[in-house]
Amino acid sequence: xxxxxxxxxxxxxxxxxxxxxxxxxxxxxxxxxxxxxxxxxxxxxxxxxxxxxxxxxxxxxxxxxxxxxxxxxxxxxxxxxxxxxxxxxxxxxxxxxxxxxxxxxxxxxxxxxxxxxxxxxxxxxxxxxxxxxxxxxxxxxxxxxxxxxxxxxxxxxxxxxxxxxxxxxxxxxxxxxxxxxxxxxxxxxxxxxxxxxxxxxxxxxxxxxxxxxxxxxxxxxxxxxxxxxxxxxxxxxxxxxxxxxxxxxxxxxxxxxxxxxxxxxxxxxxxxxxxxxxxxxxxxxxxxxxxxxxxxxxxxxxxxxxxxxxxxxxxxxxxxxxxxxxxxxxxxxxxxxxxxxx
Numbered sequence: 297x298x299x300x301x302x303x304x305x306x307x308x309x310x311x312x313x314x315x316x317x318x319x320x321x322x323x324x325x326x327x328x329x330x331x332x333x334x335x336x337x338x339x340x341x342x343x344x345x346x347x348x349x350x351x352x353x354x355x356x357x358x359x360x361x362x363x364x365x366x367x368x369x370x371x372x373x374x375x376x377x378x379x380x381x382x383x384x385x386x387x388x389x390x391x392x393x394x395x396x397x398x399x400x401x402x403x404x405x406x407x408x409x410x411x412x413x414x415x416x417x418x419x420x421x422x423x424x425x426x427x428x429x430x431x432x433x434x435x436x437x438x439x440x441x442x443x444x445x446x447x448x449x450x451x452x453x454x455x456x457x458x459x460x461x462x463x464x465x466x467x468x469x470x471x472x473x474x475x476x477x478x479x480x481x482x483x484x485x486x487x488x489x490x491x492x493x494x495x496x497x498x499x500x501x502x503x504x505x506x507x508x509x510x511x512x513x514x515x516x517x518x519x520x521x522x523x524x525x526x527x528x529x530x531x532x533x534x535x536x537x538x539x540x541x542x543x544x545x546x547x548x549x550x551x552x553x554x555x556x557x558x559x560x561x562x563x564x565x566x567x568x569x570x571x572x573x574x575x576x577x578x579x580x581x582x583x584x585x586x587x588x589x590x591x592x593x594x595x596x597x598x599x600x601x602x603x604x605x606x607x608x609x610x611x612x613x614x615x616x617x618x619x620x621x622x623x624x625x626x627x628x629x630x631x632x633x634x635x636x637x638x
Contacts, residue, residue, distance in 0.1 A: 297616035298477065301325070302461065303454040305469040309396060311363030312380045312499040314447045315339055318359045318469075322493045325476045330491075340507045341493040343479065350486030350634035354513035354595075355479070355626070356504050356584040357471035357520065358497030361464070362608060364448040366395070366429075373435035374406070374428040377448060381498030385422045387609045392451035393429060397442035402451065403429040452611055459615065460539065466612040468497070470602045471519040474619060478626035486634035487515065494584055501551070504584035508591030515633045516588025516597035519626060521614070522546070522576050524603035537603035539614065542572025543621040546599035551582025552589055558598040561636060565628045571621050576601050596636050600626055 310318030319341050327333050330343040341359070362381030369375055375395065388405050395401045405427045410418065429448065431438055452464035463469075472493060479491045490511055494503035508516065526538045537544045545562045546554050559575075566573035576599075588597035600622050605613045 297461070297619050299454070299461070301476070302469070302473050305472050306454050306463040306465050309394065309449040310359055310361060311447045311449055312360040312496045314396070315359050315495050319493065322359060322472060322476065326479060326491060329480050336507060336510060338503055338506045339495040340503045342507065342511070343491045345479070345482060345489045347485045347487045347489060350488065351514035351637050352511065353487040353489050353515045353517065353630060353633050354508065354511050354588060355475050355489065355491045356494050356507065356516065356518045356588060357475040358468045358495070358503065358584060359472055359493040360495055360498050361449065361467070361469070362498050363450065366442060366444050366446045366448065368444060369439055369442060370428070371435060373433060373438035374430055375403070375438070375442060376428055377424065379424050380447070382608050383424060384609045385424050385426070388427055389422065391610055393448050394451050395429060395431065395442055395446060395448050397446045399441060401431050401441060403431045403448070406430045450610060457613060460613045461616060462611050462613040464611060466604055466614055467521045467607055470521055470604065470614055470619060474600070474602065474622040474626055475519050477623040478630065481623065481627040482630055485631045487630060489630050497584060501582065501584055501587055504587035508587045512592035513588065513595050514637050516585070516591065516595045517626065517629060517633075518584040518588060518597070518599040519622070520583040520599060520601055521604040521607060521612070522578055522601035523607055524605045527605065536578055537574055537576055537601070539603050539605060540617055541574040541603060542566070542618060543574070543625045544576040544601035544603055545573050546576045546585065546601055549578045549582050549585070550580050551586035552597065552599070554585070554598040555596055558596055558636060561632070562598065562600065562625060562629060565632065566625060569624065569628055571624045571628065573621070573625065600629070
């Protein structure tokens with residue numbers, strides 16, 4: 297695992313609709329290995345690599361992270377927020393954030409002190425509207441630096457956690473990492489490989505829809521995280537995937553049913569090349585896979601997923617061995633995907 301690259305990706309801000317900073321990082325990483333690179337009107341970064349006359353294969357890894365948008369600056373200089381993507385509100389209390397106004401400002405998510413809560417308030421799960429951002433500045437200064445529409449990201453760094461790595465935004469900077477490393481590793485491939493860092497996935501899979509409509513791939517492979525619910529209290533059928541169990545091959549989620557031939561192809565690649573894999577059936581949630589499958593006249597589309605604990609919380613965790621397995625599996629798929637449609 298290239299920890300420096302993963303750290304750079306996770307710690308660079310880029311919420312849905314404001315992906316400019318992370319897009320420039322991805323551009324720098326992909327450009328030396330691409331025949332052509334461009335940004336489409338919605339903001340997706342598209343890196344192309346010619347093959348040997350095979351069909352077009354589109355890789356998609358979304359680069360937006362969940363975050364917030366400022367809706368209002370209150371009289372005291374406190375900021376009210378709207379969620380960009382889904383948050384587990386109970387994990388937000390007293391967390392540090394960065395407000396991206398006229399300059400980047402450190403803030404903290406404040407809420408009513410527990411000492412002042414009624415018994416009913418203590419029993420009620422917190423909601424996003426219970427929180428505000430405290431910048432520690434006078435209201436006049438806040439209004440000079442922040443306006444409605446500015447975005448807010450969580451302030452967390454990458455750390456090693458025993459055998460794991462933990463950070464904010466592994467969803468989906470882990471997927472970006474896998475796509476970049478696999479694209480770099482490409483050698484002999486029939487397909488034209490088009491790697492797309494997509495935008496606005498967390499607010500409705502918007503970027504992949506535009507990119508797939510423009511590119512009309514014959515084959516699609518999304519790269520995203522999935523739930524590793526291998527924690528205390530989870531029943532066997534609730535675990536979905538296990539950290540350290542290898543690359544997850546998606547079979548089903550709420551947005552896509554992956555063709556059996558593609559699932560078998562990925563699993564067979566793992567067996568043939570010694571890449572550990574596990575199957576993923578997730579009955580809720582969706583990924584860019586949907587838009588890949590529905591693009592143009594339809595495409596053979598699937599997804600390689602990185603097992604991840606604590607998804608959409610303040611910190612997420614994954615296993616470096618699973619990242620390495622996903623890189624190897626995606627690279628192997630790019631070399632052999634032409635056999636699915638030829």
